[in-house]
Amino acid sequence: MKIIRLVVHCSDTPNDRDVTAEDIHQWHKERKWSGIGYHKVIRRDGTVENGRPEYWEGAHVKGYNSNSLGVCLIGRDEFTPDQFDSLDRVLTRWKDKYPLAEICGHRDLDPRKTCPNFDVGEWWEKNSAL
Template sequence: MRRITEIIIHCSATPEGKDFTVDDIRRWHLARKFADIGYHYVIYRDGSVHKGRAENIAGAHCLGHNAHSIGICYIGGVAKDGKTPKDTRTPQQKTALRQLVNQLKFYYPHATVHGHNEFSSKACPSFNVQKDL
């Protein structure tokens, strides 16, 4: 079992109002030569939570932090123009994200929760994780 010390939140950097799936992201990541989808969980716009990479396998979502983290991605994160960072989470996504983080914190009580932007010069996940979660 991997020792999990961080839970890192991401967005898919896709335009608000558009649906994408785990299979879509997997295809994008495989095209970038990843071994599989980089995230462990993906939250769809309807709030449903879908498994990506198995938790017992290191992710490919945050350089320098993959070995000991769980990566969660919500669909969205940019405005309709496809470029401007924006918190596009639906109410269902917000609820699902809180529930998933709480569940993971139960299993990994010493893990800290972060936005990808805390480790990278990206806007991802397009909201302040420390303030919101």
């Protein structure tokens, strides 16, 4: 699988509610999917949980899953500093493995979406460790 995009999502759950990768896995199974569609989940306290293995095609952006990895921030539009620190670490690791991959938000690939409710490209330029 050739990875050309690293896509940031949000769970669109209340900002004060902590959700786990297992919770999302169950929700996605209830939708008759094969399980969690994201490769990583970042909880409110910054804990990074694994979703699908990276070698498995994701199910997070229709039309783009075959060549992307997805990470999901828990919350709707107010993310914690710990979450942003973890997001930076996840994306930095992925960029080390896939240096040509573009970093973007779900909304950048689907104009009907607002997820993750911030400009990922702008955030990455200002805050990345690279």
